[in-house]
Amino acid sequence: MKKLTFSVLCFISLTLSAQGSNKKEEAVAQSTNNIHQSVQIETDRIFDKLVNIRREFHENPELAGYEKQTQERIKQYLLDLGLEVKTGGYGYSVVGILKGDQKGKKIVWRSDMDALPNDYPDPEVFKSKIKGIQHGCGHDIHMAVGLGIAEVLSKNKKSLKGTVYFIFQPEEETFKGAKEMLDKGLLSIINPDEIYGLHVTAIPVGQIMVKPNEMFAYQKKIRIQLKNGLSEDETKGLTKKISNFLYRIQPEAKPWELQSIIDSKIGLANPDTIFKDYLFMDGKFTAYSKNNESFFETYLYETNSSNLDKIIPGVQKIIEDNGYKDKLLSVSFVQGNPTVINDEKLTKSATEILQNLYGKNTIAIDYGQVPFFNDDFSYFQQKIAGVYFFLGGSNFEKGVIAMNHSPNFQVDEESIRTGVRSFSSLLIERLNRN
Template identity: 35%
Template sequence: MHSDTFDSHAMAIYPELLEVRHDLFDNPESSGKEERTARVVANYLKKLGLEVKTNIGGHGVVGVLKGAKPGKTVMWRADMDAATFRMGAHGHQGLSHICGHDFNTTIALGIANTLSQDVDNLAGTVVFLFQPAEESQQGAKAMIADGLFEMLAVDEVYASHIGPSATGVISTKTGNLFSHSRYLEIELNGTDAAESIASDVHKIMNGLTRVSSPKLFFDLNNAMSLTHGLANPNTIYQDYVFFAGPPQVSTNNSRTVLFAELYTANKGDIDATVSGLKKQLDRREYRDRVHAVRVSHVRQGVDNDARLVDQAKQLLLARFGDQVLETYYGQVPFASEDFGHFQTRVPGVYFFIGASNAGKGIVSFPHMPNFNVDEKVIRLGVTRFSTLLYSRLKTD
């Protein structure tokens, strides 16, 4: 099949894919509770005739599409869970696909539908992996621990996520695509002067912060700026260390715990920053009260394979032109991904596909309060990524 044929099919199934997306959006499920979503996905794949495996690493679903001709195996991963977020003046929790996972899942189902129409000419196998618990960063590890790669011999793995670029524009880069992040907890004996200690720790954190142009950096609208953003070779988002706000304070049982999130562009800066924090604490008058400094919630991030990135970019340029491809030069701040756990086992590439439409006032920056998506991205994503996977099966 040719990309024009893929596009024709994507247009034909667009109405049914819209229904799927609206259904997922209306029925969001949080990390680890994606039972209904998994059922919708599994039923759709079964109707296409795929071999379907369920309950992998929780509510994970795998659909296997075997071509009539021999070849390698490529995997396409989509995340299914919704995100919890604070809303309203009192900070009540809500649940929504404010990250766009409903679109990620729908596009993957559309790719499965498209490629399943040409099984006779398909060389090799395409594995469609629908992952639970991405928001909690537990799903990828759970699926791997449940024997994913023992039951499937995979040669390459790919994924896409809704991003803030114009609708249909595909963005990626070699190597790390996201910030590295860790949770930090500083536990102190006693509860006296908790707020003043927290204020002092905040000063220490500010002293360890390293960002270019702070006013611009922390306004995430600048992530897409032509002069400062991720797609500019001189982006301000390629060398940074920062904490996500002042430490949160909690007291319990004669203990004080200060909590903060650390983000770095380069992985090596994590240990250096934590070491610097500990050295500063050792110099404070309250140093004898410091019971422990704990680092947790290790996020694997993304490490895109250089060869596969180059080959994917060449293919997309040849088939769709340079207007659909964008290279990132920095690491997305305030965000991470557990897709990298798959990449520790199999080389792969993670993409963003833009869904912003300036003419309609749609800005598709995940987790932002005004997050919205141009639904046309479904058809474009199905066409472009079907073309990519179909071509990868024929490429050594």
């Protein structure tokens, strides 16, 4: 037997090492593929059940602060899956806890629960049984997706490195529930690393939309307080000048026309969208008098946070420059909730994960900010790095348009399948990465 030289031995050693490394990588890749195949199979298996529970929620809607039956249904569903369940933190909230077989990160999936006070036409056969109350914003879909993710992940518990908390949050429509849950000590119980959530909306079913940073415009209610004494003509002239100052849009754009968010040329998915770099008022000023003082109020929508501090001084200057300095009592923001701001790093990671697993067309990049709407998910994001997604609910061929808070609001229930499959996979991947 010929004696091998030292260099040949080194070459053989490196070759074997590389072959072992490649086999290990192939095994990891195969394991990953198996997990996500399991996710898809399980999602399909429970889909009809999730549709049924969504319809149950739709038929039995409950307003913010009254989600008692909804809480009981969610609680029992999670208990049947074997999750630890906590209630009593705030209102009718539910927290389901799923611990993976291995230690790791702690991630939250949040779903909101409450319905709307309205009596709009509802095209569904399974209409609300409660007069004047509807799930006209899609929270019934959100709860079905949340329960579906919980079930899929519970079936893949052995593959999870860490813990998933499923927060079912009451009172989103009143912008109260998230803040109250935090104020009542939620984070002392769960202490998560990341948080995720979604909202079904009018983009096409099968599509998910997301962007880093602000998803919505900043909403502020401004109040101008003057001493009485302005004539009708003076009031009209002054408010017109202020209105002109509070108006910045792209040429020919009308960002208040929400139906345009799905337009291929000017909608959210187009880099040239009209839903960016704007400031406008929600209609005209509301005027009223009290105790010999005049008040003018309106809601503003601004996309750029750096411009917010310029608004009040700018309005004050217009009033003073027009000779009403002695009548000016105050200009102030009297209402303004925080807006949803997605963590840049997590948004990039989530986008790459979903595109790699389910194709580039699964994720549409959002280039704008939606006015009028907002979500108290923003309070969670002030404490926890997180990402908020839009989930497509419209099916234009079927005439299904998921325009929230609108008459004939309807959602293609295939969105449930998309949500459960995609976000189950996302949470698994995020848990299993250091």
